[in-house]
Amino acid sequence: MAVVISFENPASAERGLKPLSDIVAPGMARVNSLILEKAGSDVDLIPELAKHLIDSGGKRLRPMLTIAAAEMCGYPGEGHVKLAASVEFMHTATLLHDDVVDESDLRRGKPSARMVWGNQASVLVGDFLLGQAFQMMVEVGSLDALGVLSQAASIIAEGEVMQLTTAQNLATTEDEYLAVIRAKTAALFSAASEVGPIVAGKGAEERAAMRSFGTNLGLAFQLIDDALDYSGKQKQLGKRVGDDLREGKVTMPVLLAYRRGNQDERAFWKRTLVERDVTDEDLDGAISILRRHKAIDDTVERARHYGAIAADALAIFPEGPHRAALLDAVAFCVSRVH
Amino acid sequence: MAVVISFENPASAERGLKPLSDIVAPGMARVNSLILEKAGSDVDLIPELAKHLIDSGGKRLRPMLTIAAAEMCGYPGEGHVKLAASVEFMHTATLLHDDVVDESDLRRGKPSARMVWGNQASVLVGDFLLGQAFQMMVEVGSLDALGVLSQAASIIAEGEVMQLTTAQNLATTEDEYLAVIRAKTAALFSAASEVGPIVAGKGAEERAAMRSFGTNLGLAFQLIDDALDYSGKQKQLGKRVGDDLREGKVTMPVLLAYRRGNQDERAFWKRTLVERDVTDEDLDGAISILRRHKAIDDTVERARHYGAIAADALAIFPEGPHRAALLDAVAFCVSRVH
Numbered sequence: 001m002a003v004v005i006s007f008e009n010p011a012s013a014e015r016g017l018k019p020l021s022d023i024v025a026p027g028m029a030r031v032n033s034l035i036l037e038k039a040g041s042d043v044d045l046i047p048e049l050a051k052h053l054i055d056s057g058g059k060r061l062r063p064m065l066t067i068a069a070a071e072m073c074g075y076p077g078e079g080h081v082k083l084a085a086s087v088e089f090m091h092t093a094t095l096l097h098d099d100v101v102d103e104s105d106l107r108r109g110k111p112s113a114r115m116v117w118g119n120q121a122s123v124l125v126g127d128f129l130l131g132q133a134f135q136m137m138v139e140v141g142s143l144d145a146l147g148v149l150s151q152a153a154s155i156i157a158e159g160e161v162m163q164l165t166t167a168q169n170l171a172t173t174e175d176e177y178l179a180v181i182r183a184k185t186a187a188l189f190s191a192a193s194e195v196g197p198i199v200a201g202k203g204a205e206e207r208a209a210m211r212s213f214g215t216n217l218g219l220a221f222q223l224i225d226d227a228l229d230y231s232g233k234q235k236q237l238g239k240r241v242g243d244d245l246r247e248g249k250v251t252m253p254v255l256l257a258y259r260r261g262n263q264d265e266r267a268f269w270k271r272t273l274v275e276r277d278v279t280d281e282d283l284d285g286a287i288s289i290l291r292r293h294k295a296i297d298d299t300v301e302r303a304r305h306y307g308a309i310a311a312d313a314l315a316i317f318p319e320g321p322h323r324a325a326l327l328d329a330v331a332f333c334v335s336r337v338h
Numbered sequence: 339m340a341v342v343i344s345f346e347n348p349a350s351a352e353r354g355l356k357p358l359s360d361i362v363a364p365g366m367a368r369v370n371s372l373i374l375e376k377a378g379s380d381v382d383l384i385p386e387l388a389k390h391l392i393d394s395g396g397k398r399l400r401p402m403l404t405i406a407a408a409e410m411c412g413y414p415g416e417g418h419v420k421l422a423a424s425v426e427f428m429h430t431a432t433l434l435h436d437d438v439v440d441e442s443d444l445r446r447g448k449p450s451a452r453m454v455w456g457n458q459a460s461v462l463v464g465d466f467l468l469g470q471a472f473q474m475m476v477e478v479g480s481l482d483a484l485g486v487l488s489q490a491a492s493i494i495a496e497g498e499v500m501q502l503t504t505a506q507n508l509a510t511t512e513d514e515y516l517a518v519i520r521a522k523t524a525a526l527f528s529a530a531s532e533v534g535p536i537v538a539g540k541g542a543e544e545r546a547a548m549r550s551f552g553t554n555l556g557l558a559f560q561l562i563d564d565a566l567d568y569s570g571k572q573k574q575l576g577k578r579v580g581d582d583l584r585e586g587k588v589t590m591p592v593l594l595a596y597r598r599g600n601q602d603e604r605a606f607w608k609r610t611l612v613e614r615d616v617t618d619e620d621l622d623g624a625i626s627i628l629r630r631h632k633a634i635d636d637t638v639e640r641a642r643h644y645g646a647i648a649a650d651a652l653a654i655f656p657e658g659p660h661r662a663a664l665l666d667a668v669a670f671c672v673s674r675v676h
Contacts, residue, residue: 043499097465100438101458120439123461124498127435127468131492134472138485146484147476154469160462161381 012328013335019325020064027067027081028060034085038132049117049125053092056110061221061329062192063088069196069210072322079140079199086149087192089133094156094188096126101160102247145195152191159183168248168274170258170266177255181222182215189218209313213326216310221333223303226251227296228336230287242283248273252302254286257295265289300334307334350666351673357663358402365405365419366398372423376470387455387463391430394448399559399667400530401426407534407548410660417478417537424487425530427471432494432526434464439498440585483533490529497521506586506612508596508604515593519560520553527556547651551664554648559671561641564589565634566674568625580621586611590640592624595633603627638672645672 021028039050063084070080098104099112100119114122130153137146162180166172193214197206229244230253244251250273258269268285272278290296307330317323359366377388401422408418436442437450438457452460468491475484500518504510531552535544567582568591582589588611596607606623610616628634645668655661 041496041499043496043503045499045503046496093465097461101461119457120502121499123435123439124495124502127431128492128495128499130465130468131488131490131495134488135485135492138481138488141481143476143479143481147473150469150472150476152469154466154473157462157466157469158379158381158384161379161383161459161466164458164462165381165383 009331012331015328016332016335017059017061017329019321020068020329023321023325024064024067024071027071027084028064030078030081031060031063031067031084031088034081034136035088038085038089038136039129041128045117045121046125046128049113049121050092050129052113052116053095058091060088062091062188065189065192065214065217065326065329066196068322068326069193070200071196072317072320072326073197073200073202073206075196075200077199079142080196082136082140083145083149083195083199084192086133086136087188087195089129089136090149090153090156091188093126093129093133094160096122096129098160101164104247140199142195142199144198148191148194148198152187155183155187159185159187167250170250170254170269170274172250172255174252174255177250177252178219181219185222186215186218189221190214193217205316209316213310213313216306216313217330217333219306220303220310220330223252223299223306224333224336226253227299227303229253230290231296242286245272245283245286246278248276248278252299253290253295256298257290257293260293260295261289303334307331347669350669353666354670354673355397355399355667357659358406358667361659361663362402362405362409365409365422366402368416368419369398369401369405369422369426372419372474373426376423376427376474377467379466383455383459384463384466387451387459388430388467390451390454391433396429398426400429400526403527403530403552403555403664403667404534406660406664407531408538409534410655410658410664411535411538411540411544413534413538415537417480418534420474420478421483421487421533421537422530424471424474425526425533427467427474428487428491428494429526431464431467431471432498434460434467436498439502442585478537480533480537482536486529486532486536490525493521493525497523497525505588508588508592508607508612510588510593512590512593515588515590516557519557523560524553524556527559528552531555543654547654551648551651554644554651555668555671557644558641558648558668561590561637561644562671562674564591565637565641567591568628569634580624583610583621583624584616586614586616590637591628591633594636595628595631598631598633599627641672645669 035054039054040047066084066087067080070083096113099114100122104112105115112122113125117125134146134150137149159180159182163184166176166180190211191214193210194207197210200206226244229241229251232241240246243249244254254269254273258266261269268282268289272282272286310330311327314323314326373392374389377392378385404422404425405418408421434451437452438460442450443453450460451463455463472484472488475487497518497520501522504514504518528549529552531548532545535541535548538544564582567579567589570579578584582592592607592611596604599607606620606627610620610624648668649665652661652664
């Protein structure tokens, strides 16, 4: 297969997220201060729980997209910092509520907030962070940015509800699964990217380009996450390999292997993912079925497809360090599986 | 005690909520259609669960305040309808998350959503409704209204977290308790009222007046709710008498009785509310301790105090059917205990 777009060259993959982190570092320093400030409250439990999340070592990819997109569009102001912090708060609120919904014990290899402070605090601190996010957006004063981000909030929740019904259904089609991750993951990547040109006062073309960039990067990111869960190293993943199997999550590699599999293999997936009768040895069994059907490789192939669309979406922007860094970020998201 | 402000005259109390419901009926019909429309989703579970809540017979007092306040300020447009629907969605989202946090089995005498659809759906549909609420606010296009309502969202969540720590603490002071209900109940009454003058383009004076009206009405409303839980009739209350006792909730009547009580009585409250060792017979015991210390009467007295402030706040608005209906609503909130 000959893929000619630049994001798949080995040099780009090797640079990874570093060019993006470097170029947004001054903006992200202000985002991080703002996050600490806005997570403050006289109610002790709130900053305590928020700090646990803030320190838990996420890459902050989403707010980096907002900063980079705004700067690439020549924005000279400070509004992108508030929007980036809002995006991270929306993401954090989603994680808090997700952990309650999924009954997760770990988050990025550490005990999840709900394990430390209980489900109650996780639900409510998530709501608090969402309120703070909207207040920051209001301070920026762009109704267009507010519209994009509030729509994303609805779509993310819709995606999570969809996932409740698809999560343990092995008959989910590839299209249905894509609709779920488009809503629950890609919608926030898309909104985070689109508010960059919005705050910079750019028009419909730039907005559409960054919306497309974010959506497709988000799809690629989630598919690679799915693949890593059966092929990654714990350190790379920030969670244990095999968590999706243990939690009964039906993801892209499984859907591909289920359709391609024989009766015995289908019985294996039903027992482990639907009946949740799963032991530590089952992870090796799962991986060997996935390999037999090239299900991990083909999931990565799907991710490459979306990565290519994301990279092409950037073509309308002027060449320069921001565009180059965003291209490297696409390469990073797609290549981190290797 | 001679209270001379009009909201406490018996005729006003007897009219109750009817003048308000009548005067906002055309606006509320449009609010109700909008609520049904915006609770729609291709994800079946969402409209199903939302319909359960919408049909569950709340009074819709909060959106009525928005409609009445905007109309009292002479607003001729339709933006107040969207803001009122947003307010009701924020309230509904709070109820959904509250039921999860409180592990409630019933809501207004019916099985709570979490008992029918599970905690997961309740958390996520709450998030969806919050997203829809913010989208409607964005459509109205008033950054001031967005600021007031997003601030309320943060404050409500803060209040709920505060309540986690005070809920079973009998040493909570009256002031601490008031801070909780100011945040968790009065903040939304306040925001619902303030967005009326905002959308009508009124200035700081009218905004401050309606903010004060809403805050104090909300405090009175919550205190009467606390009193009704030990003195109401099931029908009036929409929930079982004694639910607060059964759920271990420390409310104003209990705080008053605890401070005024002897060792045996304090031991009773500790056993029932803190250790949660409570039987059906304990409700009669609780009520007789509360009566001995005039704790219910004095809770109502506190509510009257806030009701009087709410009524006075309306003085700057022109006499007319809207102001009169809002005064009757104060009388209704304070008198429904009798």
